[in-house]
Amino acid sequence: MSAAAAPVASGGWDWTRPDYQDRLHEIYGQLRAHHPLARSPAGFFAISRFADVHAVASDPGTFSSEHTLISPPGLVPTIQSLDPPRHDRLRGLVSLAFTPSRVRAMEPRVRAIARELLDGFADAGRADLVAEYARHIPSRVIGEMIGIPAERILTFLRWTEAMVALPEGKSQAENIQSPAASIYAEFGALLAERRRARRDDLMSALVDAELDGRKLTQQELLGFCFVLVVAGNDTTTNLIANGAVLLAEHPDQRRLLAADPALLPDAIEEMLRCESPAQALPRRLTRDAVLHGTKLPEGSQLFLLFGSANRDEREFEAADRFDVRRRIKRHLAFGQGLHFCLGKSLARLEAGVAFEELLKRAPDYELAGPAPWLPSMWARAHARVPVELGPAR
Ligand code: HEM
DSSP: OOOBOOOOOOTTOOTTSTTTTTTHHHHHHHHHHHOSEEEOTTSOEEEOSHHHHHHHHTOTTTEESTTOTTSOTTSOOOGGGOOTTHHHHHHHHHHGGGOHHHHHHTHHHHHHHHHHHHHHHHTTTEEETIIIIITHHHHHHHHHHHTOOGGGHHHHHHHHHHHHOOOTTOOHHHHHHHHHHHHHHHHHHHHHHHHHSOOSSHHHHHHHOEETTEEOOHHHHHHHHHHHHHHHHHHHHHHHHHHHHHHHHOHHHHHHHHHOGGGHHHHHHHHHHHTOSBOEEEEEESSOEEETTEEEOTTOEEEEEHHHHTTOTTTSTTTTOOOTTOOOSOOSTTOOGGGOOSSHHHHHHHHHHHHHHHHHHOTTOEEOSOOOBOOOSSBOOBSOOEEEOOOOO
């Protein structure tokens, strides 16, 4: 049978519909069952099954990360939006920021930040775990590693948050460009300071770093700093916040973890699987390709629905069940292939410490109100997570 350029149904995949986030997993179930290749009303394609997402992410020659919807003009290219060979050269360098020893060395600092934040609201007996806890852990950790002055970390956080939100009437590109310009400008000034006097931070290390026997250009330095603050902030915040809600909704699982923190590493993989912070990322076709019998033309934008793939019954038994004791062999929450997440050990460390400290202080915490989802084309993010902390132990 030859591939047809037939119309492809949306199957409900339309992130602009108001109930999209509330019905996300129901929509994904429909997509996987009946529309494994879907097309949004705006003309973007999506794949939802584990095997398809895995295969496409493993073929960067056909499915490029360059010139996708999330790399609008005006942004300095970062490794996430580059193909080989430029991608591979930068990846070697970015990896230096995340050597196992560098990440391990951050543990005491992550713990101190988590405890300080908990101290800030423990007496009140209630908190919004997004506003007062989750969002500050990754931004402070990466901010301190890079060398952003303490008093500017919150400003950087607000800029990165503005890029993820999807306010009505603005395109994704408009949404990204203005905060991105602010981030570049401030990094430009901070890098100039490091050129005059080195400090013990990543920015200083970068100023001295070499790529193919030469120093990094200003563009490369800016792209590098940008990806570090942007890639890890919201994703890790959402891992902590989404996990906190999953545990509140499954008190039996929360009790298991509070009683035995050794279960935390598996629990965090399960949180990543069930409510993946990065739900969907696009690729651009470098040539025509056939998916599920349909020919997609060169230049098409194809979304990889990581969040759906992670709920695929073909890969996970009882995929919709949240089970902190599940032993997960693989999932796609950190991507797959060439662009496999470089910050995953830092994210795992931050989430592990965040839950260990939270459950030590408030083992019986409960939701104190709704935790609505933010509208987004790629993120799975609660706007707030109001909790009652319950009696401390
Ligand atoms: C729970 C937290 C996180 C999640 C869910 C996550 C998810 C992902 C995903 C899905 C990709 C693949 C992107 C693609 O295929 O296009 C990725 C790549 C990447 N992530 Fe993460 N990430 C997290 C935390 C972090 C942190 C903390 C950092 C660093 C501070 C980071 C840095 C990166 C970088 C640099 C890449 C690009 C790698 C490349 O293109 O070679 N991530 N991440």
